[in-house]
Structure formats: C-alpha cells, structure tokens
Amino acid sequence: MIGETRESPGGGPMSVAEIERELGKLRANEDGTLALRSSVLNLIVVTDEASAPEVTRSVSNLAGRHPARAIVLISDPEGEWNVDAQLSAFCNVRGGGGAQVCAEQVTIHAEGPPANHLESMAGPLLIPDLPVFLWYPGAFSPHSPEFAAMADLADRVIVDSAAREHRDASLREMAELVGREGAPAVGDLQWVGLSPWRSLLADAFAARERAGELEKIASVEVLYAPGGECRVLLLVGWLASSLGWTPKGMARDGDRRRIGFDGPSGDVEVFLSPDSPDARLRRVRLRSADYSFQISRHREHREVKTTVMRGEDLVAERTVHLGHFDLGVLVGEELQFRGRDEVYEAALRSAVEILDL
Amino acid sequence: MADTQALQNPLRDEQRLPRVPDPGVMVIFGASGDLTSRKLVPALYELASQRRLPLEMAVVGISRTEMSHEEFRQKLRETLEEHVSGGVSDDVWDSFAGGIFYLPGDSKEPETYEELKGFLKKLDAERGTLGNRAFYLSASPSLFPTIVGRLGEAGMNEGEDGGWSRLVVEKPFGRDLESARELNDEIRRHFDEAQIYRIDHYLGKETVQNILALRFANGIFEPIWNQHYVDHVQITVAEDIGVGTRGAFYEEAGALRDIVQNHVMQVLCLTAMEPPVAFDAESLREEKVKVLKAVRPIPEDGVEEYAVRGQYTSGWVWGEEVAGYREEENVGPDSVTETYLALRLFVDNWRWAGVPFFLRAGKRMPKKATEVAIQFHSSPHTPFARDDTEGLEPNVLVVRVQPDEGLSLKIGAKVPGAGFEVSSVNMDLLYGTAFLEEAPDAYQRLLLDLMLGDPTLFIRADEAEGAWRILDPVMRRWAEEKKVEFYPAGAWGPREADELLGRDGREWRRP
Ligand SMILES: NC(=O)c1ccc[n+]([C@@H]2O[C@H](COP(=O)([O-])OP(=O)(O)OC[C@H]3O[C@@H](n4cnc5c(N)ncnc54)[C@H](OP(=O)(O)O)[C@@H]3O)[C@@H](O)[C@H]2O)c1
Numbered sequence: 001m002i003g004e005t006r007e008s009p010g011g012g013p014m015s016v017a018e019i020e021r022e023l024g025k026l027r028a029n030e031d032g033t034l035a036l037r038s039s040v041l042n043l044i045v046v047t048d049e050a051s052a053p054e055v056t057r058s059v060s061n062l063a064g065r066h067p068a069r070a071i072v073l074i075s076d077p078e079g080e081w082n083v084d085a086q087l088s089a090f091c092n093v094r095g096g097g098g099a100q101v102c103a104e105q106v107t108i109h110a111e112g113p114p115a116n117h118l119e120s121m122a123g124p125l126l127i128p129d130l131p132v133f134l135w136y137p138g139a140f141s142p143h144s145p146e147f148a149a150m151a152d153l154a155d156r157v158i159v160d161s162a163a164r165e166h167r168d169a170s171l172r173e174m175a176e177l178v179g180r181e182g183a184p185a186v187g188d189l190q191w192v193g194l195s196p197w198r199s200l201l202a203d204a205f206a207a208r209e210r211a212g213e214l215e216k217i218a219s220v221e222v223l224y225a226p227g228g229e230c231r232v233l234l235l236v237g238w239l240a241s242s243l244g245w246t247p248k249g250m251a252r253d254g255d256r257r258r259i260g261f262d263g264p265s266g267d268v269e270v271f272l273s274p275d276s277p278d279a280r281l282r283r284v285r286l287r288s289a290d291y292s293f294q295i296s297r298h299r300e301h302r303e304v305k306t307t308v309m310r311g312e313d314l315v316a317e318r319t320v321h322l323g324h325f326d327l328g329v330l331v332g333e334e335l336q337f338r339g340r341d342e343v344y345e346a347a348l349r350s351a352v353e354i355l356d357l
Numbered sequence: 358m359a360d361t362q363a364l365q366n367p368l369r370d371e372q373r374l375p376r377v378p379d380p381g382v383m384v385i386f387g388a389s390g391d392l393t394s395r396k397l398v399p400a401l402y403e404l405a406s407q408r409r410l411p412l413e414m415a416v417v418g419i420s421r422t423e424m425s426h427e428e429f430r431q432k433l434r435e436t437l438e439e440h441v442s443g444g445v446s447d448d449v450w451d452s453f454a455g456g457i458f459y460l461p462g463d464s465k466e467p468e469t470y471e472e473l474k475g476f477l478k479k480l481d482a483e484r485g486t487l488g489n490r491a492f493y494l495s496a497s498p499s500l501f502p503t504i505v506g507r508l509g510e511a512g513m514n515e516g517e518d519g520g521w522s523r524l525v526v527e528k529p530f531g532r533d534l535e536s537a538r539e540l541n542d543e544i545r546r547h548f549d550e551a552q553i554y555r556i557d558h559y560l561g562k563e564t565v566q567n568i569l570a571l572r573f574a575n576g577i578f579e580p581i582w583n584q585h586y587v588d589h590v591q592i593t594v595a596e597d598i599g600v601g602t603r604g605a606f607y608e609e610a611g612a613l614r615d616i617v618q619n620h621v622m623q624v625l626c627l628t629a630m631e632p633p634v635a636f637d638a639e640s641l642r643e644e645k646v647k648v649l650k651a652v653r654p655i656p657e658d659g660v661e662e663y664a665v666r667g668q669y670t671s672g673w674v675w676g677e678e679v680a681g682y683r684e685e686e687n688v689g690p691d692s693v694t695e696t697y698l699a700l701r702l703f704v705d706n707w708r709w710a711g712v713p714f715f716l717r718a719g720k721r722m723p724k725k726a727t728e729v730a731i732q733f734h735s736s737p738h739t740p741f742a743r744d745d746t747e748g749l750e751p752n753v754l755v756v757r758v759q760p761d762e763g764l765s766l767k768i769g770a771k772v773p774g775a776g777f778e779v780s781s782v783n784m785d786l787l788y789g790t791a792f793l794e795e796a797p798d799a800y801q802r803l804l805l806d807l808m809l810g811d812p813t814l815f816i817r818a819d820e821a822e823g824a825w826r827i828l829d830p831v832m833r834r835w836a837e838e839k840k841v842e843f844y845p846a847g848a849w850g851p852r853e854a855d856e857l858l859g860r861d862g863r864e865w866r867r868p
Contacts, residue, residue, distance in 0.1 A: 036785070195374060196408060202368035203412045206380055207485035211366060242367045303448045306412060316413060316485065319452035321406045343370045 003092030005060065006102075011086045016124045019085060023104050026089040035091050035100035041335060042132045043068040044122045046075060046140070046150065054327070055137050056107070061328035063090040063103035066335045069127050070105040073118045079111030083121070119149040131155045133335055134184075137327070139164045142177040151184045158334045160189040162230040168355050171230060175352040178345050187334040190231045191344050195333065196322050197281060197295060198238065200306055204286075204293045207316070210308070214243060216288040217263065220270040226255065228280040235284070236270055237351030238343065247350075250357040259354055291315070297322060378808035380413035381489030381520070382480055384473065386464050386504050387496035388418025388429065392527065397495065398433045398457075399440035400800035405453045406446070409805055413485040415456045417476065420496070421463050429459035442798075456484065464496055464504045470511035481517060488520025491554075491807055495527055502543040509547025525554045525807060528619055529610070530816070533832055534825040541818040554807050555816035559620040561799030564762045566814070568627045568729065569636075571756060571764070578754075579632065581733070583708045588751065590628060590714045591730040593868050594621050595722035597674055599846070600696070604687035612698045613828060616718045619816075622649070622824040624758070625714060628729050629704050638813040642820060649823030653703040660834040665842060665854045667697030669721040672846030679721065679846045693841040696720045699854040702827070715858060715865070721846035726868035727758040745778045753866070 008022045027035040043062070047055045052074050059070045086109075091102040108121055126132055134154035140147060140163075151157055164170040178186050205214050220239065224232050236259065240247065245261035245268050252258075256275075261268040276282035283296040294307045302324075308316040323329070369377075383401070385393055404410050418429055434454065437445050460476060462469030480486050492508060494501050505524065508514055516522040524544065531537025544553060559565050572578055581587070594616055600607040607615065626645035633640040655663045670681035682688060682696050697719030704714060733752040746769075753767040764786045772778040806814055842851035849865060858864055 198368065198370060199374045199377070199408050202366055202370075202374070203377055203408070205366055205368060206377070206411050207413050208487055209485065214367065239368075244367075298448075301448065303446060305448075305452075308412075317452065317455075318412050319448045320408050321446065321449060323407075337373065341373060343373060 003090055006089045006091060008087035012084050014085045019087065019106060019125065022087050023089065026087060026104070027102050029100055035102045037104065038067045038101050039069050039103065039127055039130060040066060041068045041130050042126045043070045044132065044134045044150070044154065045070065045072045046118060046136050047072065047138060049074055049076060051138055058328040058331065059105060060090045062332055064092070065332055067103045071122050071125050072105060072107045073122060074107065074109045075115040075118060076111045077115040081112035081114065082109065083114050084109045116146055118146065119153055122150065123153055126153070131338065133158060135331060137163070142173050154184055156185045156187060156338065158187045158189065158331060162190050167229045171233060171348065171351055171355060175348045178348060185340045187337065187341065188344065189330045191234055192330045192333045193231055193325055194235055196304070197235065197284060200295045200304065201284065204306055204308055210291065213288045213291050215264045217243065217268060217286050218266070218289065219268065219287045221285045222272050223276050223283040224274055224281050225276045225278060226274040228274065231281060232272055233351040233354060234347050236354065238347035241346040241350040247354050247357055250354065259357070375409060376809060377409065377411055378805070379489055380411045380485055380487045381491060381808060382415045382417055382477055382486045383491045383493060384417045384419065385493045385495055386419050388459060389420040389422040390495060392495045393418065394433055394436050395440055396800045397493065399437060400798055400804050402437060402450065402453055403441055403443065404801055404805055406449045415458065415480050415484050415486055418459045419462055419464065419469065419473065421461065423461045424459050426458050430454040430457050433457070464500050464507070467507060467510065470507045470513065474511050474513060478517060488517030490516055490520065491523045491525060493525040498529055501526065501540060505544050505547050514547045521810065523552050523554055523807060524548050525556060527556055529614055530555055530821040531825065532614065534822060534829045537822050537825045541822065550818060554812055555821060556803055557619045557623055557816050558799040558803065559623055560814040561803040564758045565624070565627070567762065568756060568758070573632050584710050584712045586733050587712050588732045588734045589712055589863060591732065591866055592621060592624050592628065592714065592716045593726060593728050594624070594718040595724065595726045595868060596720050597722060597725050599669070599679060599721050600682065600685050600688070602686060604685045608688055608692060608694050611694045612696055612718050612720070613832065617698050618824050618828055621716050621718050624729060625716060629709060629714070631708070636813065638811065641813055642817045646817070646819050646823055648704060649820065649827065651704045651706040652827050653705050655827070655830045657830040657834055660831050663701050664831045665699040665851060665857055666695040666835055667719065667844050667851040667854065668694065668841045669696050669846045670843045672848065674721055674723065674847040681846065693839050695841060697844060697850050699850060699857055701857055713861065717850060717854065719850055722849060723847055725760065728868050729756040730866050741777050741779055745776065749779050750781045
C-alpha cells in the first residue's frame, strides 16, 4: 500500500478546537489542494506506553481498509499529571484520478488523574454520526468505573481475552460482562482467530453422508501451543454449545486436560494438549465411530489441511489458506461486525462452564 | 431457492462466517479456451483458497483438444499466476487441482454426454458432490443450443439424486431479437428459467452494484430522481483502448453488440428503475424489465434522430499515435462496424416522461470512464442579478462507476468578495476510496452466487430480449445503410453525436 504518514509539528496540550484545526491542516497537500477525509467509523484505542508502538502500527495499517478517525489513548494513571496530544494523518493516493485520501489519528498521552477520565477526552473527538469501536489491545478490567465510562461511548468493544496473565479469570469476567443488562456488544480477538477453523470444521460435514456424524462425535483432540488456552476453550465451548454437549468432568495430567461431556449420543471426551511448540492452534481432530475429521496446520506455512477419513480410507482432503492473523487483520474483522455475537456469547458461557468443573 | 437442499449443520455460523455453497461440480464446455484459463479457473482458485468453496467441489472441463487430466491442470497452472492477484501457493493449487478433471470430447456428439454423465456419477460417489451440477457454456455461442439440447436429452437438465442443475450462459445472448428469442426458447425447452444464469460480468462489479446502494439505501436522492427535477440523463461507457488483436471478433460484434446491448442497457436499467420491494432475483429483475418495456421504440425510418454510429480513425490517445479502426489487424479496409454508438432514448413512464436519456459507448475515447450524469433543471428563478450568475450552471449529480468510484455534485456557491457573484463548484465524494479493500473480481462474485443459487445479478430472458427489442430497428437500418461517421482516436465521438443533443440545446459532458 502506498501512502505517507503526515505528522503535525506541534503537540502538547491542545483544545478540541485546536486539534480539529491542526487535523484540517494535515490534509493540506503541498500543492495547495486539500486531501479528502474519508471515515466509516471512530476507533478509540486504550493502551499503555510499552505497547503503544505496536498498537499504533496496527492502527495505521487498518487505515486503508477501515478508514477511521483513530483516537489512541496512552494512559498512565500512576504518572505525574499531564495531558499531551499528537496528531498524524495517514494519506494515500487512491483511484486513477490521483486524489489523496487521509485517515486521521489523534494520540493522547494521559498521565495522572486524567488517565482515569479518558472518556472526557475521547468523547469530544469523535466524528458525529459514525459508529464508535473501543479497542483494548492489552489487559483491561471490565469492572472498573473507567471501563464503564468508556464502554458507554462505544457501540462495540473489542478485547483480547488472552491479554491477561490469568486467563481463566479473564474468560469469567468476559462472560460476566456480556451477561450484564445493557452490556455493550463485545468482540474478542481470540474468537476472531478461530473463524477460519470454525468455517473449515463446518465444511467437513457438508457432505450428505457425513452430516449425521456431528451428532455422533465421541472424541475431540486439540493440539496447541502453550498460551493458547483462551482460544482453545472458546473452540471447545463453541463445539459444546453448537452440538448440545454438557460438561460433566475434567481430569488433568500436567498441562493436559481431559474434559468429559454428555453429548446427544453418549459420552464425548475432549483432550487438550498444549504440546505444540509453534502455531497457536496446530490441529483439531474430531472422531465418530466411523470417521475422523482433522484440520491441521503446517508449522511454517500459512496453509491448513482438512483430512476426512473413514476408517483407514481417505474420503476427502483439501488445503486452503488459513488467512493472515496479524493484529490489524483480527481487529479489522471485528470492525466489520456490528451488534452482539450470540454464537460467541454461547461459546463463552460454555467455556466458563468447563472452567467451573 | 427451492432447489438448494438445506443440510442441517449446527456448526454453520451464518451471522459471522461467509456462506459456503453446497458441494457440487462445475462443468465447463470450452475448457481449452481463453475464458476458462483467464477468468473462470483463476476465480475458482481464489474462491477455494479463501475458503469460500465447499470441500467437495469438482471442476470438469470439456473440449475437443486431447489432454489428460494432468495436462489440463498443467495448462491451467501455467497461466494462473498472471490472473490471480494474491499469488499462487503450490499446496493450495495441488489440493484444488486434485478436483479438476478433463474429458476430451466434441460437444456435438451424444457420446460425450453419456461419458460425462457417467463421470459425474462417479464424482458424486467418490467426492461427495451430491448430484449438484453447474454447466458453464464457454464454447463458441453457435454451440450453445446444441450443448443445451444434448444435456436435456441426456437428462442432465436435472441434478442427480435430488441435487440441482444450473446452466450458465455467456454473452452474447443472440445477435438480435430474433436469435435471442430462438436461443432462449431452445434453452427453455430443456431448462427452467430459474435454472438459467446468463452472465453479464458488469453486474458482478462492486461499483455497478453501488448504483443500487446509492439510490435505494439513501433517502435523499429518490425524491428528486424524476422528471420534476431532472432535465436529462447521460450515461457514458468509454474505453481508451482500441480493438487490439480482437479485430476479427469485433468485426462481427461492434459496439452495439459488445457493450451497449448488455452493459450499457444494464446501467440504464439500474439508473431508471423503480425501487424494488426486495433485493431478490425476481423483484430486482422485474423492475429492470419494466424500464426496458417503457423505452419508446425507435422508428426504423427515423433512426438518425435517435442513434449515431461512429468509428475511430487514426489519432492521438494519451501521448501515443494510434491507428484507425480500418487499419487494425483483421479488420476490413472498408468496414462500417461501429466502435462508437450514441443513443437518445425516452423512458415513457410516470417518473421519466419527457426526460431524454443519452447513452454513449466507444473505444479510443480520451480516457476510460463509466459514469451516469443526472442533469437537473436550472433553478426556476434566480434572485441574483443576471451578470452575477454567468458562471452558474444547473446542478449535475454524477455517479462515477469507474475509475475513481464516487459521486460529484455541481452546486452554485458565492464567489468570495463584495456583491453576490455566484459560480459553480464541484463537490466530490469518493466513496469508492473509503474502502481500500480490494474488490473481488466480478467473476469471483458471480461464480459464487451461481454455486449458492442466487440469480439476482444474472440476466433474465426477458431482460436480454427487452434490450434487443430497443436496438433492433437501429441494427436493421444500419445493416441497410452501411454508413458510419468518423471520429479521430482520442476524441469523444463524431460530430453527429454532438448534434444528437445539440438539436435540443443540450451538450455532452466531458467525463
Ligand atoms: N474471452 C472472454 O474474455 C469472453 C468474455 C465474455 C464472454 N465470452 C464468451 O465466452 C465464450 C468462450 O469464449 P472464449 O474466449 O473462451 O473462446 P475460445 O477461446 O475460442 O474457446 C472456445 C472453446 O470451445 C471449444 N470448442 C469449440 N468447438 C467445440 C466442440 N464442437 N466441442 C467441444 N468444444 C468445442 C474450444 O476447444 P477445442 O477446439 O479444443 O474444442 C475452446 O476451448 C464465448 O461464448 C464468448 O462469447 C468470452
């Protein structure tokens, strides 16, 4: 993607009017013409100093596909009282006519008490009439008053349930959040990362003679890399909630877990092994009495392979692209979706039931 | 659609994940040809790679050239890179190609169909394709009726075992009204209209679909989209290229058959149609057909008042000197084939009574541009002094389809300074550029719709015939007259086209 980042020379404390004026100036081209602004949404990002560079990079990568006004809030409640704004625009030439189109980014460092009132800075900078997405790339606590005030501004909140050290607690809190009366619509990057896997699993059962096997699944094995627990629990939660399995027991063997369910045609056993050195999710295998359905990812490659076997016979096999998984792509997928994601919420509830065993 | 069998699959999350078609086979007649390797297979490969096709998908190619399955795959693989945007992965290709097969055979011979039928049954058993078939007619158009007839005789106009059978017809849909009717009758003897998918790839373009979004997703345009406010409409489909190596093809076709009967008429329909009650195949196509029916017939003895036939001579396009049409490869030295066509049409209905629609399409124009311009009436009264409003022109709303997809509105604004001088300024909105997302190729969109069984963006028989009915008198007259007006390459058409509008005191816009 060709484009340029334009930085506003100034910075420091600025009023809302000053910020708008400076953003306008950023759109002025060298030849005196004015670049266009196009935006389809507002994106508020709350992060800290350490993650800011990576987050900012993802935000400018998003500018092309999801032109937005991005408001990046770098918050440090422990610091000395300080508020300081930096402005930039990512502009690129699109279409054959050579018109410049810019997406704007306002970065605000808020230290000390202002960091607890980020909504007072994000609110006035939103472009009217466009939806507001609130993204927490790192850890966040759904119970804090700061979160509630920010969530009030947003139509959709995007979080990463794996961002916290304590993953079990994170899933529980998420489940509690989506269960709340009037809760915002929530998107979880761990869930988005599962989309291709879910799609491929669904495809494996499209053939008429195999459609019935879904009811007869007796075991599931998931091989993944340590650190992928949230994603894996969501995957299992999704299978359980879609296929009507009720969790009834769990056994641990070191890091491995064996979870027992009551399924529509008897017991279902799920084995989770965090033994893969790489690729967060390496392999998912579902077995019924007659068939096995496997989706597996090659270590270094972007491709995934679906293999359907009946006993020893290969019934179907296919390799496709898994897609890209960098942060920008995952967030981008969430930005396309509006409203509550009921399938996710059901998977999340089910994942928490597993944790409760 | 009634002919898709819903297999209950609780893992399908239609809210979040793209719909994937049922398993099935696509059979391509004309598999060794240009369209197959340049458009169809690349589009299928990209769909497969992006997980948009079912696991159990097979492609069967048929043409006379002797090739093995492997040679056919090899041939497609060789040119694939040129025609896909994202690069080719060997693993993905090998897996996709494992589902590609080739049967050498003459489409005229019944044996070919016996063999095909057996082969497809075998695929159903081995690859789980559920008896679903889409037959793609990509052989020469003269073979269409034969192929359809043979498919019917072999009983392949119905899917196996309760599966579906669909037929894709490439353009041209006939050469005139009569041949289009014959072709449609021939096809419908064996296939129901609901099974027939006539492709006009223009409708697969995101930007063309956006005309509908613009008109019917926004409340502010519809109230002024009629004769009360609109003085006239101009539709332009201009190309800067010449006929290149396709001279022989173009001599047979000409702009009328190549572009106007299909693409330009579709844009006219989308521009002039009434809001459909729903965005489904029948509602949408019903409204388009009504537009075609409402177009005032052109009298055969007065064609020159409604149509101009042009041909480019040598000239300069974008800094390059280019040959005239008659000097192009495989073009006759006294050819009267049109490379340009302008039309003046009236849509005689309540909405458009008295509003002329000016349509033009041509090659070797100054630049590539497709647009619809709605020219509004001048304001009924201006309170400003006459001298002050010299720079003021009536409002124009331009829907640019390509390039630079977007809208522009010409509005009057005050010139800064003392007094009240007003002048026209252009307000531009590039909505296309709002999303950098690469729009999928038109064939990808349409092949996916085909597999999903959604004919909304395909042409119905009465649409194709309706468009021919409008153009038939023009073609008959031109065939007798054998006359063409010239324009130098790099111009916006012949002088006669200007006169077509000039008679009513109007002029063409410069796109
Ligand atoms: N190419 C384009 O960009 C384009 C665009 C729009 C529409 N179309 C339409 O798409 C269709 C195909 O176009 P194309 O450019 O691909 O044409 P093409 O390159 O000439 O291919 C025609 C194909 O038909 C096969 N064929 C001819 N006679 C046959 C017979 N008796 N039995 C079996 N196969 C036979 C030929 O192979 P063998 O000689 O091996 O039999 C060849 O594979 C045409 O209807 C055209 O109007 C093409």
